Amino acid sequence: MEYDFLTTREKIFYLLMYADEPLTAKQIMKILGIKKEKEVYSHIYHLAKSSKRKDFIIIMFPPECEDCGYVFKLEIPKKPSKCPICKSERIKPPSFLIRKKGKNNE
Numbered sequence: 001m002e003y004d005f006l007t008t009r010e011k012i013f014y015l016l017m018y019a020d021e022p023l024t025a026k027q028i029m030k031i032l033g034i035k036k037e038k039e040v041y042s043h044i045y046h047l048a049k050s051s052k053r054k055d056f057i058i059i060m061f062p063p064e065c066e067d068c069g070y071v072f073k074l075e076i077p078k079k080p081s082k083c084p085i086c087k088s089e090r091i092k093p094p095s096f097l098i099r100k101k102g103k104n105n106e
Contacts, residue, residue: 009043022095059097066090
């Protein structure tokens, strides 16, 4: 089946909606052939904003420092460059899923 008629944002939406496990921006880039990681984060941010009015929810698994375990609290999806606690640059990037809103997760 061909999906060339979908916008990049729609492709990200369907990819995350039907993914079995959370995907990082780099994984999304590789699957969809997107050139810039920032572009993926921008699309996810706009999907999250529009989800407030629609029947889906974006689930973000936050970035985490691989050295000290600090979990970042982000308003806007992105990969932090370094840990504010231990200054490590070994950061596990955020990952994402999209699911339909239901009585259990509203």
